[in-house]
Amino acid sequence: MSADRLRMVMVGLALGMIGASVGLGATSAATLSDKKPNSGVAAAHDMPVQGIDVSYFQGNIDWKKVSRAGIRFAYIKATEGTDRFDLEFRDNWAGAKKAGVVRGAYHMMYWCSYASEQASWFLQHLPKDADTLPPVLDVEWNGYSKTCPHEISRTSALAKIKVMLDAIEAQTGRRPIIYTDPKFHRDVLAGEFTDYQFWVRSVAAKPRAKYPGRDWSFWQFTTTGRVPGVAGAVDRNTYNGTVADWKRVEKRLQANGGATGAVPASAE
Template sequence: MRVKAGMAKVCGLAALLALAACGGGGRHMETGTSMASARASGVAPAFGDAEPVEWKSRSPRAYPVHGIDLSRYQAPVDWRTARAHGVSFAFIKATEGGDRVDAGFAGHWRGAGAAGVPRGAYHFYYWCGPATTQAAWFIANVPKERGALPPVLDLEWNNASPTCGSYRPDPETVRAEVQTWLNIVGRHYDQRPIIYTTPDFWERNEMWRLSGMDKWLRAVTRHPSEVYGDAAWTFWQYSGTGLVPGVQGPVDVNAFAGTPDAWARWVADRTL
């Protein structure tokens, strides 16, 4: 989720993609979604990449269940094509700070749901605003729908913000604010939120001290075990320049940590 307020992803598209098809569903998925919707085939999708990496240890291809995260910069999306080519889940940017809604959220949310792609919403946290305000803003703009994946809190520094860009609270304050947001949002949606973060943020703020939630870790040149040590993770963002049929332009691509059966169980347990 490297796109921040006012910044677009800029990348040239090149390459034709040869991809493996995937299926997908969860116990409480909304109308038009079946149990098959949360399942993936046993073969990892062969997504392309505008800036490919030569993986020196375990490659993302070792994991069979893949998905995307996106914002207004990838609108519109042909969700049925994306699903047919291996997109087993999507996390969609909804809000930033206490007063911004991503212009692509509503369309992506409807489109993914209609195509039977399990999807969740994420909030980009602003460090110069209180957690209570930001939690309320997310709740005001993200529907509480059966079948939704858990909400996500995107934790990075606000480098692009003219007001928050240089502000760096101490690690104890960071973790306290994060916990406040997680508690408020978790109670509202009756779900345990996920936290997404980056190597520098993880290390500086000792995010391993927070427990009890799924972790989504960014590592675009190495396996998470080489970047985050023995930290347990559920999702791995392995590229910000993925090329996926049905999606316009480069997009963040991610792997789930388990098998297709584990994914189906996770969805069944963690959807609303």
């Protein structure tokens, strides 16, 4: 996406997020010290707007320390399938907001359940706050699952995803973002849902190497990151835009009292 078009998107569209911003100066950048030189992924550490995604696996999080470390956004697991609610969701949701970290919620797709029931479960637990990132649908093969490790057909997977996306948007008025990994994108999503924004996982290369031609808004670049305030490993992410882009969105939302919309994306 060209710089001019990116600016137009940022002016015309908005995320639901809090008005407070978190500084990303040299001191903050220095505290995020798991940078790996000589890797394509190292570029992600130098991108100016950094984030994390978390679930109960991270345990108790000190969100004030996370914020002071320069983390500006967080995606927080809410639900999975039709009956799993993340036990740390409420604490993480409240803690992130109090610390000034922009947050959003995500649902992990379970391939052995009806999509309509999963949508109802997620929406039942999705806070109605107006100051948040768009909801995310996490779609990947669940090979580690004890109850549903198998893969389904591409046609069936696409149908389930569409049911979920449509239901979330109909209920919230916001178009969800799709999270995925390289294998699932290659097996199912390549060429599909081009009018949706993507949050992509790529821990070995820049997104353009794993998702050729795919625009993306967020990049999960490591699953073993270290961030002050989180006791162990944590997924780290970056936003596909500048600090100025991020601040313009925050300012717009602060003025409008919250709005729905999108994050700029690039085919970088």
